[in-house]
Amino acid sequence: MDLRHLRYFVAVAEEENIGRAASRLHISQPPLTRQIQQLEEELGVTLFTRTPRGMTLTQAGELFLDEARNIRALVEQATERTQRAGQGKLGRIDVAIFGSAILDAIPKLLLAFRNRHPDVKVVLHTMTKAEQIEALRQRRISVGFNRMLAPLEDLETRQVTTEKLLLAVRADHPLARLESIPFAELQHHPLVLFPTGARPSFIDKVIGLCSERGFQPKISQEVGDAVTGVALVAGGFGVCLVPESATTLQFPGVVYAPLSDTPPNFHVDLSCLYRKGDASPILAAFLQTVAEYGKS
Amino acid sequence: MDLRHLRYFVAVAEEENIGRAASRLHISQPPLTRQIQQLEEELGVTLFTRTPRGMTLTQAGELFLDEARNIRALVEQATERTQRAGQGKLGRIDVAIFGSAILDAIPKLLLAFRNRHPDVKVVLHTMTKAEQIEALRQRRISVGFNRMLAPLEDLETRQVTTEKLLLAVRADHPLARLESIPFAELQHHPLVLFPTGARPSFIDKVIGLCSERGFQPKISQEVGDAVTGVALVAGGFGVCLVPESATTLQFPGVVYAPLSDTPPNFHVDLSCLYRKGDASPILAAFLQTVAEYGKS
């Protein structure tokens, strides 16, 4: 039995006339007769009673008509859904983020993707950089967001945004009174750094900027994420360089001040990471949104 | 797209290897490759990622696998149900009965049929003989039960049972004292007759039996059915000839007495009536049960 048999059967059942059904199906009458006979023979059931006025369904035929319509509808639905899945419009994507990445770009980006692909379920996982890389290789996630990504053999990176850096200081700190803080000032104040864990990280970026200017920062404390870092600034542990997006994090008694006289490349990138050669259409759609987001 | 495509696709998806899937399907590898390619092309969707180790489903492929399995299960179920319908094991049959036919044979027969064909819904309609004939011609029913059926052009009859006749008399009636009542006694007592309506009927049977013996019965009253007839006997309207099965109808103050010295053919048939050339397998199964019931 074939889907063709079902299509033909439904046509004949609806027209109650082989000739009309044949022309509706754009074939001639004899092959249609044969197909119906074949179907009946294969089922071992008489589906129609033949009269000189046409064909009428038997009771078994009525039942089979219902079933045939169901099957055809299901087939249509299956192709439609599969095609949507193939276009990245239906399905699921697992995305890794890191602690403070949720502060700015990521939520906007996810919102944009959700609006464009409402039937794609986005599952978020909070992971460190090392965890993201492993999860990508094990195919537990399709894309991860992070900073300071070094090139890798099997993983591709793409820059999402770039942000300049600001200094988080206590409101009652002497530096807070300045309009903008000269970068060199950093050598005189203890620094809170983040994140701990996998290198290279934002920590190395800050240390690198300092050494470009010929000094080594005084490290007051290393912490896991920007939130904790700013909290320690409030607690008097020193000052802390943060990406601009972290300023959405308003903390009582802490202000974010711009710096002047900064070294070149005084900014930090947010990138995403995915498997080389991953042909998933959902990933492609996701990266498409990422790219358009980066432009704006 | 074909059911074959689905069958092949499921095999490949399950084996994750075209060669193994091909041997499972008892075909060689190249045609299977081509069928899968065809399917992908028709859907416009990549269902598998090809690796040198085999084929693994894409996300869209996973979805399509679900759908394909559903469709195949539905097809299987459809053929199975249709075949059961074609064998008269599934469906519905509309059966007409007349008033007092429900007294004996019909319920037993329906019970036997129900037991043998539990998935066939039997719908009962109470109709007079004329109504049954019209309903049969209009295909509103498939079979009717009645007595005294004359041969008809387009309808077939089949005898179900034959019953002898008994006389319903009041318990305080002089005849009730006799062991058995000589038939000729009937000419001295008023008779209650049933049913009114379409001729020939049971009434004609009784009158015929009397005239065979050379007398005309005194007709006390004509009523619609046996129940009313026996009720009038209880009320003193006279005596009433009833088929044996009516004795299940116990009425206070009425007894059923056998007759002696009866004319030949002193019994009445219960027959069923159906369309000539009706090929419905459910009717065939029903008539099969009727035939076997008649034997026992």
Add this chain to the structure above:
DNA sequence: TCATTCAATACCCACAGAGTATGATAAGAC
């Protein structure tokens, strides 16, 4: 570096589905 193991391609054959022409049958028209 070579053997192994996949899928993909090239090419051929046979069968089944579609076409044309015709037959069989019953219902209406006159």
Add this chain to the structure above:
DNA sequence: GTCTTATCATACTCTGTGGGTATTGAATGA
């Protein structure tokens, strides 16, 4: 009653496609 017309079924031919064999291409692992 006869003829026409509608229906479905059959006979026969042809072509497209599914399936077969042989081979190539690509990647992995010994």
